[in-house]
Amino acid sequence: MAVPKRKMSxxxxxxxxxxxxxxxxxxxxxxxxxxxxxxPHRACAHCGLYKGRQVADAP
Ligand SMILES: [Zn+2]
Structure with a gap:
């Protein structure tokens, strides 16, 4: 395994x-x-839509 020769400042x-x-x-x-x-790739936190489909209850 490669080992550093000196301590890095x-x-x-x-x-x-x-x-x-x-x-x-x-x-x-x-x-x-x-x-x-x-x-992206998350349901909308405002309306619960994902890819134009309702996947979560709108708050
Ligand atoms: Zn929305």
Missing amino acids: RSNTRHRRAQWKATAPQLTSCPCPRRELVV
């Missing part, structure tokens, strides 16, 4: 960890009249 470790960035979720609009933004 605190500066290098922190620099690498600083490159991690969260990305905003991709949103699509629900086909319901309000056109709410919903996370």
